[in-house]
Amino acid sequence: MTTATWRPRRARIVPYVLAAVVVLGMILLAVVMPAPWAVGDRIGLVAIGLAVAGVLHILARSRITADDEGVTVVNGLRTHEFEWAELLGVTMSEGAPWPTLDLADGSTVPVMGIQASDGERANRALAELAALIHERGEARDH
Structure with a gap:
């Protein structure tokens, strides 16, 4: 990848x-x-x-990066690094400014690297990230 x-x-x-x-x-x-x-x-x-x-x-500087090791989320001053096994999915509620990552420990992390204000571009990014999490994350079918 x-x-x-x-x-x-x-x-x-x-x-x-x-x-x-x-x-x-x-x-x-x-x-x-x-x-x-x-x-x-x-x-x-x-x-x-x-x-x-x-x-x-x-x-x-907000961004989200996915590679073979996992996902790195940069939100302002905070940087979060997650292995694929820690990720369950990504959701974006109606009217939300950005999506959230759902983690295996039950917590969530905002993903400011995808902004709803970008419209269709944000929808594509969200779909691509969700597909990667489904393929590689904890939510994948065994």
């Missing part, structure tokens, strides 16, 4: 565009501030813009 990775489209585009706008805006603001603003103040403005861009990057 080759590695399959799913990432949201809109949930990546919006934060990265916004990050670029914030950083460029803070650079422009640092340049046009009046004389009482010192170099350190101007650098601080740019640093704030970069910090905001960093937070937006954390939000945009």
